[in-house]
Amino acid sequence: MTGLQTANAPSHKIVIPHFVVGSLAFLISMILLFFTADEWMNLYFSPKLIAIVHILVLGWATMIAFGGLYQLIPVVYETSLYSERLAKLTFIVYTLSVIFLSYAFWKASFSQLLFYASLLMFLALMLFITNLILTYRKRTKSDISSKFITTALFWLALTVIIGTLTALNFKYQFFNHSHLQYLKIHAHIGLIGWFVMLIIGASSILIPMFVISHQTNTKSLNKSYFLINIGLIGLSINWFLDSNKIIELLMILSIVLGLLNYLRYVYLVFKSRIRKILDTAMKLTFLALIILSISLLISGVLTGFQMMNISKMSIIILYGSSIIIGFISTIILGQIYKTLPFIVWLKVYQPYVGKFKTPLPKELYSEKWLKIQMYVYLIGLAIFINGIAFQQLIIIKIGISLFIITATINLVNVLKITFHKQKLTTIK
Amino acid sequence: MYSNPSQIELEILETVLVNVYDPEIEIDIVNLGLVYDVKFDGKNQVVVTMTLSTPSCPLSDSIVQDVKESIKRSYPDFEVAVNLVFEPQWHQGMITPEGKEMLGMS
Numbered sequence: 001m002t003g004l005q006t007a008n009a010p011s012h013k014i015v016i017p018h019f020v021v022g023s024l025a026f027l028i029s030m031i032l033l034f035f036t037a038d039e040w041m042n043l044y045f046s047p048k049l050i051a052i053v054h055i056l057v058l059g060w061a062t063m064i065a066f067g068g069l070y071q072l073i074p075v076v077y078e079t080s081l082y083s084e085r086l087a088k089l090t091f092i093v094y095t096l097s098v099i100f101l102s103y104a105f106w107k108a109s110f111s112q113l114l115f116y117a118s119l120l121m122f123l124a125l126m127l128f129i130t131n132l133i134l135t136y137r138k139r140t141k142s143d144i145s146s147k148f149i150t151t152a153l154f155w156l157a158l159t160v161i162i163g164t165l166t167a168l169n170f171k172y173q174f175f176n177h178s179h180l181q182y183l184k185i186h187a188h189i190g191l192i193g194w195f196v197m198l199i200i201g202a203s204s205i206l207i208p209m210f211v212i213s214h215q216t217n218t219k220s221l222n223k224s225y226f227l228i229n230i231g232l233i234g235l236s237i238n239w240f241l242d243s244n245k246i247i248e249l250l251m252i253l254s255i256v257l258g259l260l261n262y263l264r265y266v267y268l269v270f271k272s273r274i275r276k277i278l279d280t281a282m283k284l285t286f287l288a289l290i291i292l293s294i295s296l297l298i299s300g301v302l303t304g305f306q307m308m309n310i311s312k313m314s315i316i317i318l319y320g321s322s323i324i325i326g327f328i329s330t331i332i333l334g335q336i337y338k339t340l341p342f343i344v345w346l347k348v349y350q351p352y353v354g355k356f357k358t359p360l361p362k363e364l365y366s367e368k369w370l371k372i373q374m375y376v377y378l379i380g381l382a383i384f385i386n387g388i389a390f391q392q393l394i395i396i397k398i399g400i401s402l403f404i405i406t407a408t409i410n411l412v413n414v415l416k417i418t419f420h421k422q423k424l425t426t427i428k
Numbered sequence: 429m430y431s432n433p434s435q436i437e438l439e440i441l442e443t444v445l446v447n448v449y450d451p452e453i454e455i456d457i458v459n460l461g462l463v464y465d466v467k468f469d470g471k472n473q474v475v476v477t478m479t480l481s482t483p484s485c486p487l488s489d490s491i492v493q494d495v496k497e498s499i500k501r502s503y504p505d506f507e508v509a510v511n512l513v514f515e516p517q518w519h520q521g522m523i524t525p526e527g528k529e530m531l532g533m534s
Contacts, residue, residue, distance in 0.1 A: 009486070075484045209482045212453070214519065274520045275453065276532035342486060345451065353490045354448075354497020361451050427501065 008074030012347040014087045016418055018067025019340050021095055023414040025059030026329070027407035034400040038393055040317075051105035056324055057190065058121075059098045064332050065198060066094070066128060068339055069149070072202055073132070076146045077139035086131045094124035110170040118167035125160045129153055144221045148201025151229065155193025162186045177240075185236045187320075192255060193232050195328050200224065200262050203285070203331070207266060210282055210338055211273035220265040227258030256296055263289060279362070280370045284334025287378065291326040298322050318388045325403070326381055333377065333410060340417050341365055348422050356424040364420045365413045373413070377406040436503075437466045440474065444502050448494045451487050455530045457495070461522030464513065474499055477511040479518045488512070 032052050040049035073081055081087060097120040104113035132153055139146070166182045169175045175182065204221055208214070231254030238247045266289055278286070298319050345361040352358055384399025386392075445466070446458045457463055457478065465477040476495055480488055496508045520533070528534045 071486075075486070205484065209484060210452070212481050214517070274523070274531060274533065342452070346487070346490065350490055350493075354494040354501070360449070360454055362454070 008078070008080040009346075010070050010074075010081045010084055010087065012343050014081075014084055014091070015067045015071050015343055016340070017091060018063050018070075019336060019414055020418055022060050022063035022067065022332075023336070023407070023411045025055055025063060025098070027404070027411050029055040029060060030400060030403040030407045034397060034404060037396050037400065041391065041393060041396065047105050047108035047110075051102045053320070053324070054105060055098065055102045056329075057195075059102070061195060061324070061328050061332060063094070063098070064336065065195075066091075068202065068335065069132070069198075071339060071343060072149075072205070073135055075205060076141075076149055076201070077135055078141040079135060079138050082131050082134035082138070086127060090124060090127040090131065093120070093127060097121040097124045110167075112171075114167045115171045118164045122160050122164045125156060129157050144218045144225060145201045145204045148197050148204065148221075148225060151225070152194050152197035152201060155189050155197060155232070159186055159190040159194055162189070181239055181243075185239050189232060189236060191320075191323055191328075192228065196259070197228065199328070199331060200228075202335075204265065206335070206338065207285065208269050210275075211269065211278070212275045213269045213273045215265075215269045215272045217268065218265070220261040220268070224258045224261035224265065227254045227261065229258075231255035231258060256300075259292065259296060263293060280367060280374055281334045281337035284374055285331055285338075287374075288327050288331035288334065291322065291330055291381075295319070295322040295327055318385065321388060322385060325384070330377070330381075333373070333406070336410070336414065337365060337370060340414065344417050344420055348420060349424075352424055355427075357427050359423055364417045366416070369409050369413055373406050373409040376402050376409070380406060434468075436468045436474075440466050440468070440476075440499055440502075444498050445476070445495065448491070448498050450481065450491060452485075453481065453531075455527055457491065459524045459527035459530065461524060461527065462518060472506050473509070474503070474506050475509045475511055477513060479513055481518060483514050 029052050032048070032055070036046070036048045036052065040046040040052075043049075070081060070087060073079075097117065100113075101117040101121050104110075104117040107113060136150055162182055163186050166175075166179050166186060169179055169182075200221070204218075231251045234247065234251035234254065238244055238251060266286075270286070298315075301315065341361040341364040344364055345358075349358040380399050380402025382399075383395060383402065387395030387397075387399050441458060441463065445463055446456050448457050449455065450457060450460060450462070453460065460481065462480065463476065463478045465475075467475045467477070476499070478495070480491065485491070492510045492512065495510050499506060499508045520528075523531065523533070525534070
């Protein structure tokens with residue numbers, strides 16, 4: 001029957017470990033960020049900061065994205081995952097490669113360890129992409145949401161190809177341009193092409209589902225898809241060939257307009273929602289979108305500085321952290337609680353539904369602690385961003401301390417959900 | 429044989445299905461307006477025609493199972509079938525005033 005996805009859902013054994021390892025990586029990255037703050041604040045190119053950024057984007061954000069995608073694929077393509085065994089193998093290779101790659105960056109072993117670590121990462125991501133492309137080939141549905149997700153996979157592949165080539169270049173030096181030029185492309189297609197496109201695709205399915213909205217006008221989403229991709233392709237080619245400032249500005253404008261169209265779509269969904277009361281997880285999701293809007297303003301400032309040929313490291317860190325820690329991490333911190341409890345609930349209670357009284361998925365975690373986590377994180381974010389903007393180490397460290405508290409509460413809550421003990425009561 | 433099938437249909441709706449909850453929305457399926465029809469043939473067959481708040485609802489199997497098991501618990505001799513439909517599409521006009529209050533719509 002159309003729309004019934006549970007028969008296609010993958011085994012919980014594939015999905016759940018991603019949430020646990022991802023949440024652990026988030027905590028580790030924040031602890032490392034705290035202890036290295038004085039170093040990365042003063043260095044233009046800090047290997048330790050690069051290591052932490054990779055733990056954050058690969059160990060935390062991409063790890064959770066993989067887990068979430070395995071669960072979402074039956075909804076997106078209306079078919080089951082091509083291979084669950086391949087997904088298990090991918091998880092193992094991917095986890096090892098995140099550890100290896102981060103260690104190689106941490107040790108600044110650019111011409112030795114990084115070479116092998118990046119090849120392992122390339123293999124892990126290709127295993128994931130292959131599994132999803134083979135799933136895509138047997139899809140029974142194609143709409144704008146699935147286009148966003150499929151295109152995000154293409155950008156992920158390109159991100160890892162450029163990343164791997166840059167790593168190989170440290171050993172064999174075959175690039176004509178400075179490797180920084182390639183890193184700029186690598187970072188932007190990773191953040192916008194992979195993460196932002198994926199979030200748009202996934203949220204365009206999930207947000208209307210969770211707030212109950214039947215807003216079906218996808219014109220804004222179609223425009224968003226076109227504008228972001230044109231902007232990103234143009235920006236990458238422009239940076240690859242010697243950069244032209246006017247083209248760069250036009251392409252950035254195209255991406256910003258694309259994001260604004262996406263925000264317009266979410267606004268229409270929000271306005272037409274039937275479920276007026278939002279839980280903490282959905283509040284975090286909408287707050288992430290507000291942060292995205294603020295990040296767009298920051299990127300405008302960054303572009304302005306570049307136009308004047310002023311390179312300010314603090315603005316680059318500000319721009320990167322408002323997207324990675326601000327937008328991407330906030331939306332993940334919300335959406336974990338809209339997916340993981342349901343996956344565990346289905347695993348533990350599905351056979352007993354109707355026969356016994358079962359708790360609700362929401363009762364698998366502490367909503368009170370999630371609320372505390374949300375406030376601590378938002379205060380931490382405001383303090384951290386201020387610290388970066390005004391280059392104040394102590395303020396930055398206070399902000400990161402609050403991130404550590406957030407990551408700890410999140411990990412405890414994720415473990416509480418994962419190891420939930422069955423509670424059945426007889427129906428009278 | 430039951431003398432008044434419509435009485436049974438009403439009982440199923442008002443005493444059984446009103447206790448079947450959408451686990452995500454946390455509101456019962458009757459007040460959400462998800463139940464379109466309950467048909468009892470006067471012997472032992474019950475057919476519930478219902479919808480979901482969204483066709484891609486990941487909890488669809490659980491809700492359908494809950495409907496079947498809940499009716500069987502009250503009427504152990506009945507055979508229950510659930511007919512899941514998406515036409516007409518569910519909309520907010522189908523929610524009862526109590527449901528709207530629970531959703532924060534009023």
